[in-house]
Amino acid sequence: MSETTPLRLEVRHVSKRYPGVVANDDVSLLVAPGEIHAVLGENGAGKSTLMKIIYGAVKPDTGEVLFNGKPTHIRNPQEARALGISMVFQHFSLFETVTVAENIWLGLDKSFTLDAVRQRAAQKAKEYGLDVEVDRPVHSLSVGERQRVEIVRALLTDPKVLILDEPTSVLTPQAVRVLFVTLRKLAATGCSILYISHKLDEIRELCTNCTVLRGGKVTGHVDPRNESNASLSRMMIGAEPPKLQHREVNTGAVGMTVHGLSIQAEDPFGVTLDNIAFEVRAGEIVGIAGVSGNGQQELLAALSGESIRAPSGSIKLFGNDISKRNPRTRRAGGLHFVPEERLGRGAVPTLALAANTLLSRASDLVGKGPIGWVSPRLTANLASEIIKDFNVKAGGPDAAAKSLSGGNLQKFIVGREIGAKPKVLIVAQPTWGVDVGAAAQIRSALLKLRDEGCALLVVSEELDELFEICDRMHVIAKGRLSPSVKTSEATVEKIGEWMSGLWEVEHAV
Amino acid sequence: MLKLEARPQASKFWAIGSPLLALVFTVVIGIAIFMLMDKDPIKGLLVFFWEPIKSGYALSELAVKATPLAIIALGLAVCFRSNVWNIGAEGQFVIGAVTAGGVALLADSTTGPWIIPAILLAGVLGGMLWAGIAALLRDRFNANEILVTLMLVYVADLVLSYLVYGPWKDPNGFNFPQTKTFEKVTQIPRLFAGTRINIGLVIALFGVAGMWIYMFRTYGGFQLQVGGLAPAAARYAGFSSRRALWTALLVSGGAAGLAGALEVAGPIGQLTPYVPAGYGFAAIIVAFVGRLNPIGIVFSAILMSMFYIGGELAQSRLGLPKSLTGVFQGLLLFTLLACDTLIAYRVVWKSSNVTSGAK
Numbered sequence: 001m002s003e004t005t006p007l008r009l010e011v012r013h014v015s016k017r018y019p020g021v022v023a024n025d026d027v028s029l030l031v032a033p034g035e036i037h038a039v040l041g042e043n044g045a046g047k048s049t050l051m052k053i054i055y056g057a058v059k060p061d062t063g064e065v066l067f068n069g070k071p072t073h074i075r076n077p078q079e080a081r082a083l084g085i086s087m088v089f090q091h092f093s094l095f096e097t098v099t100v101a102e103n104i105w106l107g108l109d110k111s112f113t114l115d116a117v118r119q120r121a122a123q124k125a126k127e128y129g130l131d132v133e134v135d136r137p138v139h140s141l142s143v144g145e146r147q148r149v150e151i152v153r154a155l156l157t158d159p160k161v162l163i164l165d166e167p168t169s170v171l172t173p174q175a176v177r178v179l180f181v182t183l184r185k186l187a188a189t190g191c192s193i194l195y196i197s198h199k200l201d202e203i204r205e206l207c208t209n210c211t212v213l214r215g216g217k218v219t220g221h222v223d224p225r226n227e228s229n230a231s232l233s234r235m236m237i238g239a240e241p242p243k244l245q246h247r248e249v250n251t252g253a254v255g256m257t258v259h260g261l262s263i264q265a266e267d268p269f270g271v272t273l274d275n276i277a278f279e280v281r282a283g284e285i286v287g288i289a290g291v292s293g294n295g296q297q298e299l300l301a302a303l304s305g306e307s308i309r310a311p312s313g314s315i316k317l318f319g320n321d322i323s324k325r326n327p328r329t330r331r332a333g334g335l336h337f338v339p340e341e342r343l344g345r346g347a348v349p350t351l352a353l354a355a356n357t358l359l360s361r362a363s364d365l366v367g368k369g370p371i372g373w374v375s376p377r378l379t380a381n382l383a384s385e386i387i388k389d390f391n392v393k394a395g396g397p398d399a400a401a402k403s404l405s406g407g408n409l410q411k412f413i414v415g416r417e418i419g420a421k422p423k424v425l426i427v428a429q430p431t432w433g434v435d436v437g438a439a440a441q442i443r444s445a446l447l448k449l450r451d452e453g454c455a456l457l458v459v460s461e462e463l464d465e466l467f468e469i470c471d472r473m474h475v476i477a478k479g480r481l482s483p484s485v486k487t488s489e490a491t492v493e494k495i496g497e498w499m500s501g502l503w504e505v506e507h508a509v
Numbered sequence: 510m511l512k513l514e515a516r517p518q519a520s521k522f523w524a525i526g527s528p529l530l531a532l533v534f535t536v537v538i539g540i541a542i543f544m545l546m547d548k549d550p551i552k553g554l555l556v557f558f559w560e561p562i563k564s565g566y567a568l569s570e571l572a573v574k575a576t577p578l579a580i581i582a583l584g585l586a587v588c589f590r591s592n593v594w595n596i597g598a599e600g601q602f603v604i605g606a607v608t609a610g611g612v613a614l615l616a617d618s619t620t621g622p623w624i625i626p627a628i629l630l631a632g633v634l635g636g637m638l639w640a641g642i643a644a645l646l647r648d649r650f651n652a653n654e655i656l657v658t659l660m661l662v663y664v665a666d667l668v669l670s671y672l673v674y675g676p677w678k679d680p681n682g683f684n685f686p687q688t689k690t691f692e693k694v695t696q697i698p699r700l701f702a703g704t705r706i707n708i709g710l711v712i713a714l715f716g717v718a719g720m721w722i723y724m725f726r727t728y729g730g731f732q733l734q735v736g737g738l739a740p741a742a743a744r745y746a747g748f749s750s751r752r753a754l755w756t757a758l759l760v761s762g763g764a765a766g767l768a769g770a771l772e773v774a775g776p777i778g779q780l781t782p783y784v785p786a787g788y789g790f791a792a793i794i795v796a797f798v799g800r801l802n803p804i805g806i807v808f809s810a811i812l813m814s815m816f817y818i819g820g821e822l823a824q825s826r827l828g829l830p831k832s833l834t835g836v837f838q839g840l841l842l843f844t845l846l847a848c849d850t851l852i853a854y855r856v857v858w859k860s861s862n863v864t865s866g867a868k
Contacts, residue, residue, distance in 0.1 A: 327746065348739040351734075362746075
């Protein structure tokens, strides 16, 4: 980096603490004019917080931001835009019922007329080869087209720094190509681009510089073009996890068999599941790794019974076809599930913990007969039992689910499902957003359940966790599932490569 | 600058305080309306809030009007708690009245008292049928139940009109659009001599207990509630949303139909084009003002009944239009919705240039 031209953007020793978590810990970032700079990190690594600080949406506790070499206090996004810092968010903010031009007009200075905005937007779009029809209503646009509208909107402010948050997460491979051409063109004009992503291939292809974050700290500053996926993912995920004493598993009967599971995506943001096959035996934990949004949601809904679009015969529980059964029937067969979203799915936020036991434990609690009597005493007893066994910090069985912290609610839900003595347990993101102590407790509870002969399937984005508790692992990428690999034979490099869908290559050899 | 700030937890105080504050605002705006119309506001308020409770007879009339409101509102509360929006209880009330009236017309001088349960059952089934149409269209074609139930109100009104202007018209009725007066035996038994209170009141009170038990002590009621509070949790648990839809609509339709039967075989005693009195719509307000809670519904039904009686008295005593009833009902719902903001938010003073934190 040349010392003569001032840096476009410099972040110096920024820290930001939230209650219970350090989102950014002494983070520094240097961005030269016209540079495409990647910010790489897992979910929760602090990428979003850092971007919000640059964009003025969050105020750092310590540290400073320099713009064009001058210390700048950006107090809110309006000021950021006035300086020339624009951001395209992962979730678009467009009004569907009005046209592209009207949407762009809404975000601009009120002094422009709609006609002027139409012309300028059309011109900008043409200049950067962005195919945008300004008079079409937004609801008729595809996801890729909507993103282009957002980018045109950002370009109209003539940005000096453009921040893109996971821009390709919703795009088809073809649309990604188009986006990259645009971004290179934009960088050539001197605009700096901050490219937030956890997709290693894209970063290596597009970016000239890369800052890696893990747990709120900068763990690397590299030129991604000289790195491999493996070396980048090691910086992103951390050192290779210590090998646990992996005992030879004494697996029993096949608990769950999935075979030929293909489901067409239901909406443009969904993922199509493509011929997924795996099995889970009693006494083992099978992990499914993968970057979020690669079909995990769809797969879990099909396995739990929340969606019954799976083809007949594709999901079997102890040999019985359950692909069209509802979750209650599956539960009766011994299949329990801990969903990723705790509030609103795993628990009803406004109801007491006692009432929330009824969601999945009704067979133990509800009186037989047509009335289905619910005894407040029984539900409260069960809730108290779970609170005690799993050391849940809660006001008691009458506390509303939403009054618990994420980790405590997760302990409650995991405890509720384990207490049902499941034969097969599916757990999604078991320790996502959970503090270290609770995470360790949840993991050891899962290991104990395995040793008691339960078949477990754990779907997680945290590789460390999967390496720690799983006996075998699959990777899900773009709706397809890799073959399984024994954890003792797996490496972070290999799994990292598989996460971008590259397992055939190796298997063909 | 006044600002609304989200509360970390819903306020228990305002959950109860909000309806009371709404009542205060309704009264204040009511006073303003009386003054604008050059009427003595004290007299106006007395007509609405004192006359309906000043004597035993007045109280009994209050109960007569509160009974159908409470019965319909109980059903609607089950429905609304399940996140199913039946806006057409009025139509189910009318069809319940029609089917009950049809059974009542079968009676002659030799009919035994068994006709009473038959009339009530017919009313329930009629209301269920009418709500069931909306459930079927929603289930099969995903037709919005708000629109379907609402539009079926007008169909129900036309069905009633057709019958009383046509096939069921009393041949000795001087061509008035009404059926013959029902036989004495079909009269819903009264509770006290000299008043018009009938066993409908007892049914309503049993309904209060029944709904409370169903919603808060049975697995079926729990499933409905979860479906309304957190649809994803209901899917996770495996509660059927179809079953919730049918249960909610059939329960609320049946309740409205029952109220129609009690009304037509009780105070009215024949079918006329004036059977639809707006109870079905007013009950929506009753359900919400009562916080969708059975006990709360008892109080709000009494309040709404006061508005009905007050409106009639305002017409005869003060020469004010009867539509004032509707104005008061609307005011109450409107102010309640506004006051409910206080449950989830608090009002704070803030200087205008404070920068907010994370978006």
